Amino acid sequence: MSSSPSSSAQAARDQVARRLADLRRDAGLTMQELADRCHWNKAKTSRVEAVRTTPSDADIRAWCHACGVEGQAADLIEASRSADSMYVEWRRTQRTGLRRSQEASVPLYDRTKLFRIYCVKLIPGLLQTEGYARSLLSKIADFRGVPDDSAQAAAARVDRSKVIRDGRHRVVLLIEEDALYHRIGDEDVMRGQLHYLLTTMSLPALSLGVIPRAAPRRMWGIETFTVFDDKRVHVELLAAKVTVTTPSEVELYVRACTRMATMAVHGAPARALINEAIQSLG
Numbered sequence: 001m002s003s004s005p006s007s008s009a010q011a012a013r014d015q016v017a018r019r020l021a022d023l024r025r026d027a028g029l030t031m032q033e034l035a036d037r038c039h040w041n042k043a044k045t046s047r048v049e050a051v052r053t054t055p056s057d058a059d060i061r062a063w064c065h066a067c068g069v070e071g072q073a074a075d076l077i078e079a080s081r082s083a084d085s086m087y088v089e090w091r092r093t094q095r096t097g098l099r100r101s102q103e104a105s106v107p108l109y110d111r112t113k114l115f116r117i118y119c120v121k122l123i124p125g126l127l128q129t130e131g132y133a134r135s136l137l138s139k140i141a142d143f144r145g146v147p148d149d150s151a152q153a154a155a156a157r158v159d160r161s162k163v164i165r166d167g168r169h170r171v172v173l174l175i176e177e178d179a180l181y182h183r184i185g186d187e188d189v190m191r192g193q194l195h196y197l198l199t200t201m202s203l204p205a206l207s208l209g210v211i212p213r214a215a216p217r218r219m220w221g222i223e224t225f226t227v228f229d230d231k232r233v234h235v236e237l238l239a240a241k242v243t244v245t246t247p248s249e250v251e252l253y254v255r256a257c258t259r260m261a262t263m264a265v266h267g268a269p270a271r272a273l274i275n276e277a278i279q280s281l282g
Contacts, residue, residue, distance in 0.1 A: 009086030011246060013051050016080045020063055021049045027067035037066035055080060086243045093241075094146045098137050098153035102160060108228060109163050115171045116227035116257045121182045123193055124173050126161045127200055127208070132193040133157045135185035164206050171206045174260050176221065177213045180277035187281045194278045198271060209264030210273050219259045227253050 024034050024045075031049075035042040038059075047053035048063075055063070057077050064073040093101045117124045123132060133154035141148040163169045183190060201208050225235045233244040233253045244250055265273065 009083055009242065010051075012079070012083030012086055013054065016055075016076060016083055017049050017051045019076060019079070020055070020060070023064065023067040023069055023072065024049075027069075029067065034063065034066050038062040054084065057081075086245070087240055088243075089240045090144060091146075094141075094144060097147040097149035098141055099149045099156050102153050102156035106160055109160055112163075112228045113169060114227075114229050115163075115169065115173075116230075116254065117171070117173045117225075118222070118257060118260060119173070119175045119179055119224050120221055121176070121179055122184065122224070123179055123197070124175065125157055126164055126171060127173065127197060128154075128157060128161070129189075129193045129196050130154050130158045131189045132185055135189055139184070164200065164203060167205065169205060172209075172257070172261075173207065174209045174211060174257065174264055176211050177273055177277075180210070180274060181280065191278060191281050194274055194281075197274050201267075201271065207266065208270060209261055209266050210270040211260060211264045212273060215263045215265075218263055219256055222256065225253055227257065230254050 024031070027034075029037070031045040032042045035045045038045075039062075044053065048055050048059070057080075060076050060080060061070075061073045064070050064076065093104075115126070117126065122136065125133070128136070131154075134150050137153045137157075138148055138150035141150055164171050180194060185193070197208065200206055223235055223237065225233055227233050227250065231245070231250060233250055235242040235244060244253065264270075
């Protein structure tokens with residue numbers, strides 16, 4: 001695994017900086033000459049090329065104009081925006097509440113044909129009941145200090161989850177056994193959630209595997225993530241959502257799923273673990 005889950009974002013920023021530097025050199029301009037044409041300090045040019053400063057859309061337009069390649073500005077702006085979206089702090093997307101971020105992901109979920117999901121301590125969002133989701137999202141809102149619209153956000157999350165039933169998607173989920181015991185809501189909420197897991201296991205397009213606590217580890221526990229069509233990965237960190245699109249890094253997450261699946265139990269053994277968790281609620 002790469003040293004940082006945000007390495008794809010950094011690689012994309014590096015690529016934008018290299019392209020800008022190449023445009024300057026191809027135009028035969030020194031850093032000072034480009035700075036003069038753009039009406040800023042030479043240090044800014046240096047910081048952009050060294051990836052210490054992220055250029056704004058206006059900066060990129062000015063840079064391309066100074067180099068006589070205005071036609072390349074649009075592509076570079078799009079590449080810069082894409083790089084910026086690969087590492088997005090939750091406070092940016094959730095400052096007005098949580099419902100909007102649930103709804104914003106609906107197009108991605110609709111067009112994805114194959115989901116691969118791994119969760120350490122939580123029930124995956126696609127399998128959450130409204131009560132479980134509401135309890136979880138309320139805690140998130142409180143911790144992050146954002147408006148608590150958890151009821152509306154939970155309803156949006158459940159609505160987004162219809163993809164597991166419409167016959168156009170395949171969903172492969174792997175959860176650690178600890179997720180069955182991690183108390184997100186009260187006993188009634190947890191009991192309802194665990195019973196719902198048993199119900200969803202009969203869905204033909206869904207595969208749910210539970211990795212027992214006592215299973216010999218062929219893969220260490222890693223961060224929660226979702227793979228979309230083996231082309232894109234969302235990694236959930238405490239501070240941010242990281243989007244991985246570099247093929248070699250996406251392949252690592254797919255490989256991790258495949259390896260962890262060998263540690264999981266499915267069918268009747270998985271049902272037995274879920275029923276044990278239900279019994280533990282009293």
